[in-house]
Amino acid sequence: MRKLSEMILVTGGTGYIGSHVCIALLDAGFDVVVLDNLSNSNQTSLERVQSICGRSLVFRHADIRHEEAIHAILRSCGVTAVIHLAGLKAVGDSNVRPLSYYENNVLGTMRLVSAMKRANVKTLVFSSSATVYGIPKYLPLDEKHPLCPTNPYGRTKLVIEEMLKDLCRSDDDWRIANLRYFNPVGAHESGLVGEDPLGLPDNLLPFVAQVAIGRREKLQIWGNDYDTPDGTGVRDFIHVVDLASGHLSALRNLRQPGVLTVNLGTGNGSSVLDIVRTFEAASGRSVPYEIKERRAGDVAACYADPTFAMEALGWKSTRSLEQMCADHWRWQLQNPDGYHGSALSKTGAVQAFPPSRMSACASAIRTGDAERIRGEHTAHQR
Ligand code: NAD
Numbered sequence: 001m002r003k004l005s006e007m008i009l010v011t012g013g014t015g016y017i018g019s020h021v022c023i024a025l026l027d028a029g030f031d032v033v034v035l036d037n038l039s040n041s042n043q044t045s046l047e048r049v050q051s052i053c054g055r056s057l058v059f060r061h062a063d064i065r066h067e068e069a070i071h072a073i074l075r076s077c078g079v080t081a082v083i084h085l086a087g088l089k090a091v092g093d094s095n096v097r098p099l100s101y102y103e104n105n106v107l108g109t110m111r112l113v114s115a116m117k118r119a120n121v122k123t124l125v126f127s128s129s130a131t132v133y134g135i136p137k138y139l140p141l142d143e144k145h146p147l148c149p150t151n152p153y154g155r156t157k158l159v160i161e162e163m164l165k166d167l168c169r170s171d172d173d174w175r176i177a178n179l180r181y182f183n184p185v186g187a188h189e190s191g192l193v194g195e196d197p198l199g200l201p202d203n204l205l206p207f208v209a210q211v212a213i214g215r216r217e218k219l220q221i222w223g224n225d226y227d228t229p230d231g232t233g234v235r236d237f238i239h240v241v242d243l244a245s246g247h248l249s250a251l252r253n254l255r256q257p258g259v260l261t262v263n264l265g266t267g268n269g270s271s272v273l274d275i276v277r278t279f280e281a282a283s284g285r286s287v288p289y290e291i292k293e294r295r296a297g298d299v300a301a302c303y304a305d306p307t308f309a310m311e312a313l314g315w316k317s318t319r320s321l322e323q324m325c326a327d328h329w330r331w332q333l334q335n336p337d338g339y340h341g342s343a344l345s346k347t348g349a350v351q352a353f354p355p356s357r358m359s360a361c362a363s364a365i366r367t368g369d370a371e372r373i374r375g376e377h378t379a380h381q382r
């Protein structure tokens with residue numbers, strides 16, 4: 001008989017990084033409940049996650065700003081720890097509507113941790129960002145680098161980090177990890193789960209992939225006159241599967257009370273042109289580009305010092321730039337229109353578990369009754 005395992009709440013679990021975190025958790029034997037308001041994601045991702053892992057998880061369509069809803073989920077599902085990824089993340093958009101970012105990210109996190117406090121669930125892994133460092137004063141960026149984000153999105157991450165530190169100072173029972181991600185790219189090696197940006201992609205890799213598949217004519221490279229080896233911007237691209245495994249390491253290493261703040265990056269800088277060439281090799285397609293003016297707010301180079309991640313979590317990234325591009329391409333090729341082209345989302349067959357089935361499913365998950373879980377799931381699909 002399978003031993004009883006821990007139930008982890010993943011907020012934002014239908015999104016790009018969250019879906020990969022769910023795979024890592026299920027594969028490691030954790031039980032999972034996902035909370036998401038689907039504002040930037042598609043629930044088809046969870047169908048794919050479950051088919052990859054051969055295990056079910058519970059989905060709740062809810063919002064982190066609703067404390068009562070979160071409290072009910074924590075209690076009814078027997079949650080023991082939370083991985084918190086839900087939030088808004090577009091830098092440009094945050095300049096246009098900053099209050100939405102403070103409301104979703106800061107207020108949402110405040111409501112989440114308030115519900116956790118009430119439910120006595122005091123273990124939290126939080127998605128922070130390397131954007132909290134701002135313009136690098138030195139490279140590679142270690143965790144002691146001064147913090148000075150240059151946009152409202154980044155400032156919400158910093159405010160949350162500070163709020164979580166204050167929480168830990170006030171109560172010794174809290175164990176919190178702030179994970180500062182660098183540039184997550186790639187997709188699960190199955191090609192079933194990946195990044196599905198709505199509209200024009202903000203980030204480099206999804207744009208390159210859409211050019212390679214012919215959805216866009218060419219890439220605009222924002223500047224080739226930086227003080228970098230080839231003049232284009234340099235970043236620390238990290239495979240999303242490595243990033244997801246970093247969450248597992250954080251969860252397992254949160255043994256001491258207090259806050260642990262850790263960079264999740266590779267330590268390697270790659271330029272925009274490195275990405276173009278590696279993607280062309282991985283895909284066998286050409287990626288036409290034109291050089292444009294620098295993008296406002298961009299820095300020349302940004303990459304992590306990953307030393308502390310190894311010391312504190314025993315974690316390091318293992319996947320190469322070639323693998324990141326190959327996996328990103330497989331996802332793009334198999335899902336040219338993202339999840340929206342999938343049969344499941346077209347038929348509308350993917351829905352939230354209704355509350356009646358949710359509790360049965362949650363209890364089945366807790367007791368490890370795989371047949372019953374599949375039964376619940378199948379019944380709901382009909
Ligand atoms: P994503 O948009 O794919 O995932 C975020 C998820 O949160 C989405 O599914 C969205 O529907 C959900 N969500 C948003 N607001 C919500 C709310 N109020 N209540 C419930 N659900 C809500 O983004 P991602 O790339 O997977 O990023 C996940 C986290 O990692 C974010 O917090 C982001 O700031 C952080 N991060 C991302 C990157 C990156 O480049 N992708 C880098 C550093 C940090």
Ligand code: WQD
Nearest residue numbers: 091129131183202203204207220221222233235272295298
């Ligand atoms: C990478 C490089 C661009 C697009 C952003 C956020 C950061 C974090 C990760 C959440 C830069 C160049 C890009 C294009 C290009 N997110 N580029 N043409 O700016 O490092 O980080 O995402 O926390 O907060 O700021 O990533 O992928 O946008 O850009 O030339 O069409 O690619 O100029 O040098 P960035 P990015």
